[in-house]
Amino acid sequence: MTELPPSGSGTPPPANHSRSPLIIKPIDRPEEGIAGLSISGALEEAGWSALAEVCANLEGTTHVLDFTDVLACHSLLEDAAAFGRHLIRSAGTRRPCYLMVAPRDWMFGMCRRVQMTMDDACLSVGVFRTLPMALLWLKQNPQANINKV
Numbered sequence: 673m674t675e676l677p678p679s680g681s682g683t684p685p686p687a688n689h690s691r692s693p694l695i696i697k698p699i700d701r702p703e704e705g706i707a708g709l710s711i712s713g714a715l716e717e718a719g720w721s722a723l724a725e726v727c728a729n730l731e732g733t734t735h736v737l738d739f740t741d742v743l744a745c746h747s748l749l750e751d752a753a754a755f756g757r758h759l760i761r762s763a764g765t766r767r768p769c770y771l772m773v774a775p776r777d778w779m780f781g782m783c784r785r786v787q788m789t790m791d792d793a794c795l796s797v798g799v800f801r802t803l804p805m806a807l808l809w810l811k812q813n814p815q816a817n818i819n820k821v
Contacts, residue, residue, distance in 0.1 A: 692743055694719040696726050699738060703807060706771075708736030714744040715779075717751045724758035733766065734810065737783075738803060739774040745782060752782040756789030769796040769816050771806040 692713035699708040707730045711723060727735065759770065770790070772783040780799060787797040796816040800806040810816060 694722065696723055699736065705732050706734045706736055707732045708738060710738045710741065712741030712743070714746060715739075715742050715782075716746045717748070720747060720751045720755040721758075724755050724762070727759060728762035730768070732768070734769045734771065736771045736773065736803065736806065739772065739776075739779045739783065740803075742774075742776070742779050745778055747782075749782065749785045752785040753789045756786040759786070760790060760793040760795065763793075763795060767795060769810075770798070771810060772797065772799045773801070773803050773806055774799060775801045 694711070694713040694715060697710050699710045701707065709723070709726060709730070713719075723737075727737070770786075772786065774780040774783045780801070783799040787799050790797045798806060798809055798816065800809065
């Protein structure tokens with residue numbers, strides 16, 4: 673696949689960013705009741721599956737997925753849609769709200785594809801350029817944390 677240049681980022685990625693391993697790690701809770709993951713490195717088809725497995729074990733009703741440090745994406749929109757379908761299946765009765773942070777245009781588009789897939793299941797998903805924007809939206813839309821059934 674063609675490597676996409678970062679957009680919306682002030683610093684250029686390292687020269688070997690397309691070979692960076694995918695790293696998924698918990699982030700400090702930005703606010704009470706919110707669990708989150710930081711995703712970094714290069715995202716490929718298998719990376720979406722690995723991320724889905726980790727997301728299935730997140731606690732709470734609001735989940736932040738921060739893609740800020742994803743430096744390359746070697747996957748298809750269908751991989752993002754499959755990730756959304758996995759999140760739907762793993763939601764069960766918890767029905768969490770997802771806040772996805774993606775400052776780069778191409779990652780923002782992938783997250784929007786996840787959002788469109790999850791909209792079909794009436795799950796609340798928001799895609800934002802920054803974490804502060806995501807948290808502000810959540811404060812202004814408290815009903816987002818009560819998923820539409």
